[in-house]
Amino acid sequence: MTAESLEIAGDLFEPGRAASRPARLLYDRRGLTLRPVGQWSGHGETVKLSEVSDRVAGVPRRAALADGRSFVTPDDEGIDRLMRVLGRRSSKLHIWERLTVKRLAIFAVLLVVAGFALRAAVPFAADYAANSVPESWERHIGETAYTQLNRIYLEESNLPTEKQAEINAIYDRLLAESELNYRPDLHMVAASGIGPNALALPGGPILVTDSLVRLADSNEELAGVLAHELAHVEARHGLRKVLRYGGWVMLANVVFADSGSLIGEVGSLAALTATQAYSRDFEAEADLRGAQLMQASGIGIEPFIAIMTKLGRHCGDACETTGLWDSHPAMPDRIDSLRELQPQ
């Protein structure tokens, strides 16, 4: 086979010197030679190629020679052909970077596929991580969060002691049906800022506000909310949600690392959007499991539906529809799902 012959024009630099002279890199039967331009036309000196910089659109290529000199040239095609005839590998990334409709389409498809794959992979990885967190740690996180909340937001409950005892009693009935092997603390609190509400912190403390107790017409109705929160604790939703969010934030940070702070904000927003979708899934799951606990403890679903209807009415239009950034599904949908569970 006859070797291809080619010639590349560029600048030759002595090692560590800024001074350069024009030169030509030649490849033919005699191998790779270097000839200064316009000096003499005899044999060039034989040279060996060391490292060659990757191709990036329009950026001059730097070819290091084995003796420490550098040959710099804008001739991308020439260098690529040289690498080919020398049988050396060179990066093909620049081909991807050249915009064409076809490549844009491939990118769009890849992004959609990656999006779906990550939507499955991130929760999987996060749940795996959550599983390896010991229960005692999770409970410790919840306790710490409760202590902090207590200091800032919460006040002592105004409920009479008898009422509190009744609530604890019905809570214990639900707890007996759950798979938890410990009793998450139940705190009744006065918190003016959040209205009739209840929340479950990771691994434990469940908080119920006085105004929720007042909104409920019976202890059984209140049990519906307690069952829902208990389901969150049982399935470790708090920890899983935080870890899933962390996964997306990490990913967004890396992907947009070079694109400035504004794009970084867009990335965080995307992470938040993904997390709120998980949050809605968890809420629906907790409704379902809560309803099971209500049935198993003999209270039934009806009081659960009643309290949810009241909560929906209290919340107003904001709870009527589900938005991209809502943490809970729309109330009417949640109530419909509960109704479907009801034995006819």
Next chain:
Amino acid sequence: MGRERSDFEPPKRLEFKGDARTYFGIWLTNIVFTLLTLGIYSAWATVRTRRYFYGNTYLDGYAFDYTAKPTTILKGRAIAFAILLSVAIADYFVSGLGNLVWLAILPFIPWLLCRSLRFRARVTMWRNVRFHWRGSYGGVFVMYFLWPLVAIVSLGFLAPFAWRATRRYIGENLSFGRAGFSTDLPVGPFYNVWVAAGFSYLGLFVISLCVFLAISLLLTVGFDIRHISLDENVRIHAGATLIIVGSLFPLFIVPLLIKIGIRRPLLNGLSLQGGHRFSSNLSLGSLFGVLVINTLAIIVTLGFAYPWAAMRLWRIQAEAISVIPAGPLDSFIDQETMRGDVVSSEFAELEGFEFGL
């Protein structure tokens, strides 16, 4: 060193030959590949981006070059990631422990910053000669910890002195090959940047608030006239969002205005051994205009204008800079310091800490 021929060397302006379309392709590829490789490609993305920007910036017919290896950067990022992750995990499980871990890491931070600056300088090249930086742990500690403290304690009034001190420290310890840079920086121009930053912050904040008021008026009065009354909650929600966006908007602009703005007084007071001088005529007004338009364009296009914006910002900075040679620019010679650094480079070169000149 100054020879008589220096009088005949005209100033040489930096020239940028990149274009937004080409960079868009590089940027999009970076994002897609980084996502597909769960972040590993980000090291290659950084190198290709820098090479595109440096390699299209020309001085006297020669392009700059960024010669870092992606694998080196990947190693640095993996270490930085491990540190941040351990802090986050520690803090998540035992509240307060993260602070303790930070406290334990804190003494190493000036060292890491020092390494990072040295790395950034060394991988930057022009005409086959590399930049070098030789700051010390103590110096970095003073400029990144003590001076900011001074700026804070003085309620910001001495911030320009802090800016000057850090730029001077970076400049004085920088060299191009064997030729060292030196600085002569009066504080006045730094105060110009300070005043401009203050006024832009106020101006942007007031404008954002006016826009917010106009929109909320439209939401309340405008719609009610047509008997389409928006729900109270929706109005409050929209209002709160606008206030937050309004107060955040200047935060995307003013820090950049300062960071880039103070490069002008630095360049104007910088000289290179051999008598070469530099000048920048980047006006704060045009910089401000570019930053505002960039930010709006990125928001309106949901991020897709980023390559165009980044290119514009780089171009006005680069093309404002001139080198005033005192002699031929081809007589520079590099240092021979490569041997000693290779050993420490194993774990010391941390890219991803964004700072420098």
